Amino acid sequence: xxxxxxxPKHLITATGQRVTLRCSPRSGDLSVYWYQQSLDQGLxxxxxxxxxxxxxxxxxxxxxxAQQFPDLHSELNLSxxxxxxxxxxxxxxSGGWGAAPFxxxxxxxxxxxxxxx
Amino acid sequence: QKEVEQDPGPLxxxxxxxxxxxxxxxxxxxxxxMWYRQYSRKGPELLMYTYSSGNKEDGRFTAxxxxxxxxxxxxxxxxxxxxxxxxxxxxxxxxxxxxxIFGTGTRLKVLA
Numbered sequence: 001x002x003x004x005x006x007x008p009k010h011l012i013t014a015t016g017q018r019v020t021l022r023c024s025p026r027s028g029d030l031s032v033y034w035y036q037q038s039l040d041q042g043l044x045x046x047x048x049x050x051x052x053x054x055x056x057x058x059x060x061x062x063x064x065x066a067q068q069f070p071d072l073h074s075e076l077n078l079s080x081x082x083x084x085x086x087x088x089x090x091x092x093x094s095g096g097w098g099a100a101p102f103x104x105x106x107x108x109x110x111x112x113x114x115x116x117x
Numbered sequence: 118q119k120e121v122e123q124d125p126g127p128l129x130x131x132x133x134x135x136x137x138x139x140x141x142x143x144x145x146x147x148x149x150x151m152w153y154r155q156y157s158r159k160g161p162e163l164l165m166y167t168y169s170s171g172n173k174e175d176g177r178f179t180a181x182x183x184x185x186x187x188x189x190x191x192x193x194x195x196x197x198x199x200x201x202x203x204x205x206x207x208x209x210x211x212x213x214x215x216x217x218i219f220g221t222g223t224r225l226k227v228l229a
Contacts, residue, residue, distance in 0.1 A: 002160070042221040043161065043205060056215045090160050102209045102217050103149055108160025 004109035006091050012115045018079040021112045025072055025093030032074040033106060034066055038087035049074055081116045088113050120144050123206055123220030132229050136193040140206035140220045143187065147208040150182050152191045155203045196227045
């Protein structure tokens with residue numbers, strides 16, 4: 001158990017809908033990262049927050065948005081869902097920033113499996 | 118062409134073998150190179166990272182970076198069945214617009 005929790009575990013929804021994925025980082029971790037993993041695209045970094053502020057942005061679509069709240073939990077909002085958004089969404093947390101971006105040891109949650117029908 | 122290329126495998130080896138996993142990349146701005154291990158139905162875990170060119174060793178694992186060839190490798194010595202997993206390379210830039218790109222992963226199976 002990494003100490004990172006993600007809810008829900010599974011989510012099934014229809015095209016055009018909007019969903020919110022939630023992540024609680026390990027106690028004391030200030031950084032939260034979001035990833036999307038699909039069979040055709042592999043693992044893709046979406047976005048990172050550090051202590052409430054956006055730190056780095058990856059291949060996050062404009063239909064997706066995220067935020068980190070004062071209690072450090074984070075939410076990833078996916079809207080106008082398409083079939084291609086079906087994937088496993090991981091949240092990870094780390095203590096800080098590391099020697100360089102992304103080199104800090106990240107602890108991954110169990111993921112939320114999103115199915116868009 | 119993808120910025121990071123990784124042979125998807127699967128790669129099957131007998132227990133005790135030396136395993137070589139590789140990635141190539143095209144963006145010379147990448148400076149940090151990481152290797153992750155992902156067990157089935159789990160999130161990835163960082164094995165090690167290397168800065169620029171050179172080698173780094175951690176137990177049975179050795180990471181090598183050859184920036185001149187844009188080629189990175191992970192060697193696993195004395196492979197064990199518990200090493201059976203998908204191994205992903207990743208790399209990041211350190212200035213300007215941050216890029217953090219993963220390879221597609223290589224599935225490794227170590228046979229007892």
